[in-house]
Amino acid sequence: xKLDYDEKFIxxxxxxxxxxxxxxxxxxxxxxEVLGVPNVLGPYFIEPIxxxxxxxxxxxxxxxxxxxxxxIKTQGKYKTMCFLYGAIIFAGLEEIQWxxxxxxxxxxxxxxxxxxxxxxxxxxxxxxxxSWFILAWCCNYVxxxxxxxxxxxxxxxIAGIIAVSLDLWIDPVMVNLGSxxxxxxxxxxxxxxxxxxxxxxxxxxxxFNFVGWFLVIMLFLILYGYALNDKxxxxxxxxxxxxxxxxxxxxxxxxxxxxxxxxxxxxxPFLIGVDVIPIKLL
Amino acid sequence: xxxxxxxxPIVILIIFYLNVLRSAVDVAIAQNNISFIILGITAPIPFLxxxxxxxxxxxxxxx
Numbered sequence: 148x149k150l151d152y153d154e155k156f157i158x159x160x161x162x163x164x165x166x167x168x169x170x171x172x173x174x175x176x177x178x179x180e181v182l183g184v185p186n187v188l189g190p191y192f193i194e195p196i197x198x199x200x201x202x203x204x205x206x207x208x209x210x211x212x213x214x215x216x217x218x219i220k221t222q223g224k225y226k227t228m229c230f231l232y233g234a235i236i237f238a239g240l241e242e243i244q245w246x247x248x249x250x251x252x253x254x255x256x257x258x259x260x261x262x263x264x265x266x267x268x269x270x271x272x273x274x275x276x277x278s279w280f281i282l283a284w285c286c287n288y289v290x291x292x293x294x295x296x297x298x299x300x301x302x303x304x305i306a307g308i309i310a311v312s313l314d315l316w317i318d319p320v321m322v323n324l325g326s327x328x329x330x331x332x333x334x335x336x337x338x339x340x341x342x343x344x345x346x347x348x349x350x351x352x353x354x355f356n357f358v359g360w361f362l363v364i365m366l367f368l369i370l371y372g373y374a375l376n377d378k379x380x381x382x383x384x385x386x387x388x389x390x391x392x393x394x395x396x397x398x399x400x401x402x403x404x405x406x407x408x409x410x411x412x413x414x415x416p417f418l419i420g421v422d423v424i425p426i427k428l429l
Numbered sequence: 430x431x432x433x434x435x436x437x438p439i440v441i442l443i444i445f446y447l448n449v450l451r452s453a454v455d456v457a458i459a460q461n462n463i464s465f466i467i468l469g470i471t472a473p474i475p476f477l478x479x480x481x482x483x484x485x486x487x488x489x490x491x492x
Contacts, residue, residue: 210441217437281445285438292483309479313446315472320453320465327455350468426464 152385153224160232171267182270183250187338189263190328200265207274207281214284221288225385226375229392231280237367237396238279239268241359241403246270249340255411257340259356262325262333279363286310287368299372307365314360318352319426347414348422355407362403370399432491439484446473 150158174181193199211231218227247270249258264272286306294301325333339353347354374392383391453465 210444213437214441217434220434278445281441285442285445286479288438289442289479289483292486293479305479309476312475313449313473316453316469317449319468320449320456323456323460323465324452326459327452350472426468427462 153228156225156385156389157228160228164232164235168266168268168273171269172265175264175267175270182247184270185250185260185262185338187260187262187334188328188330188332189261190324190330190333190336191263192327192329194329196263197265200263203263203274204265204272207277210281211277214281217288218284225380225389229375229389230284230371233371233392233396234280234283234367235268235276236393237370237400238283238363239271239276240396241363241400242271242275243269244400244404245359256342256345259337259339259341261337263336282310282313283364283367286364299376300369303365303368303372306368307361310364311357311361314357315350318356319350322352323426343422344420346420347418348425350424351422351426354423355411358410359403359407362406366399366403370395435487436484439480439487442476442480446476 175184179186191199193202215227215231218230222230245254245258246260248254249256250260250270260270261272261275264274266273268276283306286309287302289309290302290305294305322335322337322339325335341353343351349357370392374395375388380388450466450469453469457463457465
């Protein structure tokens with residue numbers, strides 16, 4: 148059987164990523180002390196809990212597979228796989244960075260951590276990475292459909308707004324999901340460890356979470372539109388374009404992190420400790 | 430691309446929304462607090478409007 152370039156590309160990129168997931172998953176479940184995973188019970192709805200974890204990973208994987216199918220039909224295998232792994236790595240590394248920096252006290256305040264997950268990518272569950280991919284792809288597509296004559300930067304901006312408006316609701320719900328768990332001592336899907344008095348919050352969630360969501364979605368889509376447009380791929384070739392795309396991810400992560408740090412440092416003091424529309428009072 | 434395949438991202442986003450709504454209802458019942466459902470109708474207004482407009486545009490394109 149002879150494989151074409153795109154199929155070889157999929158195999159190579161998967162071979163790079165799969166061991167990271169296998170090792171991360173083993174470390175998370177069997178050696179949680181290595182990354183200082185907090186011993187907090189997540190929200191569960193089915194017993195035994197491993198079935199709950201498998202179902203969640205499976206459902207997210209099926210949805211992601213449907214989006215990949217749509218991608219292959221509209222943009223081809225090569226670009227779709229770059230988007231898939233690019234989104235996972237971009238959003239994944241951005242979140243891992245914040246989680247681990249907060250966990251090891253390298254940020255001004257504590258950050259957050261995830262409480263449940265079957266498969267893991269270092270410190271975040273794979274379903275989170277896949278959800279990022281699904282949202283980024285679908286929001287970008289919706290943006291392109293609504294504004295067909297605009298450029299990729301405009302589409303990225305609109306996609307960021309669409310995604311973050313959904314997250315304004317997702318975050319408060321998921322952080323409180325522990326109250327609906329079959330176990331009375333469950334926390335939410337993720338936990339904000341910092342003291343609310345040290346930060347500016349919206350719907351009882353740190354405001355910079357939403358800024359981060361917007362920036363990650365928008366900057367990732369800008370990077371994708373810049374590095375992987377059809378003309379550039381034709382001139383530079385697929386291998387070079389992929390190297391540029393994946394090579395620029397750390398640069399864009401650094402940009403996102405710098406903006407978030409600056410915004411955090413220059414938050415007006417009168418906003419610190421303020422919770423705009425606390426979820427309990429809505 | 431087949432006719433219906435262009436709706437895939439919109440359907441996926443609706444599934445996403447409904448999944449969060451299911452969780453929001455669970456939390457609202459557990460905490461006896463309807464805020465989680467009210468927030469689901471108000472905060473994602475740009476998301477809901479965007480999906481609606483994209484859906485209409487795709488249908489118009491088809492005709």
